[in-house]
Amino acid sequence: xxxxxxxxxxxxxxxxxxxxxxxxxxxxxxxxxxxxxxxxxxxxxxxxxxxxxxxxxxxxxxxxxxxxxxxxxxxxxxxxxxxxxxxxxxxxxxxxxxxxxxxxxxxxxxxxxxxxxxxxxxxxxxxxxxxxxxxxxxxxxxxxxxxxxxxxxxxxxxxxxxxxxxxxxxxxxxxxxxxxxxxxxxxxxxxxxxxxx
Numbered sequence: 001x002x003x004x005x006x007x008x009x010x011x012x013x014x015x016x017x018x019x020x021x022x023x024x025x026x027x028x029x030x031x032x033x034x035x036x037x038x039x040x041x042x043x044x045x046x047x048x049x050x051x052x053x054x055x056x057x058x059x060x061x062x063x064x065x066x067x068x069x070x071x072x073x074x075x076x077x078x079x080x081x082x083x084x085x086x087x088x089x090x091x092x093x094x095x096x097x098x099x100x101x102x103x104x105x106x107x108x109x110x111x112x113x114x115x116x117x118x119x120x121x122x123x124x125x126x127x128x129x130x131x132x133x134x135x136x137x138x139x140x141x142x143x144x145x146x147x148x149x150x151x152x153x154x155x156x157x158x159x160x161x162x163x164x165x166x167x168x169x170x171x172x173x174x175x176x177x178x179x180x181x182x183x184x185x186x187x188x189x190x191x192x193x194x195x196x197x
Contacts, residue, residue: 014149032065033058117173119191120144121162128177128187129156131165150177166190 036058044053072078116131120142132141132155140163145153166173167190176183 011149013152017151029059029062032062036061115143115170117166117168117170117187118142119164119166119187120156120158121164122156126164126188128173128181128184129163130170130173131163145174145177148178148180150174164191 033055037054040057040061041054044057047053073082118129118131118140119126120129121127122144127144129142129144132143134140135157138160139157140160142156142158142163143153144156145151166187168187172183173187176187
């Protein structure tokens with residue numbers, strides 16, 4: 001029964017993380033179309049009444065604005081402006097920086113050593129995990145994902161000797177977790193040897 005409850009909980013969380021951004025994007029698109037509706041109404045009246053011209057022109061205008069912003073963000077000035085905007089507005093949201101780092105890692109855009117895959121010693125086992133940060137005293141903050149949903153889990157602060165970085169891509173470690181441990185032998189094989197002290 002507990003297995004079924006955990007499976008359903010993880011399935012719901014995984015579904016929400018996929019559906020929620022799509023829902024927000026559609027909601028923002030519809031709101032944007034409503035906002036520019038007054039701007040396109042004079043042009044829409046020039047087209048035949050059988051065509052939903054106001055809605056189509058609103059959609060085209062909103063998508064055009066999105067395309068212009070997308071191109072602008074790819075420039076150096078646009079990237080600086082985006083980073084400032086993120087820090088000013090989203091940086092204050094709890095967990096935003098961590099979630100952003102995770103999604104960038106999942107997309108294959110690595111940011112330095114953030115979320116480095118590792119195997120950690122918990123009790124008498126090696127557990128797949130991710131190194132979130134290194135503390136000043138040499139310990140690590142570790143995120144241990146739950147199976148099969150790698151976006152949920154637990155956070156530990158562990159001594160360096162209990163943390164074994166592994167030389168695999170982030171996506172390979174996530175795949176192993178989401179597939180109930182299938183491929184864990186490759187994670188163990190990639191465990192970096194500890195330097196002799």
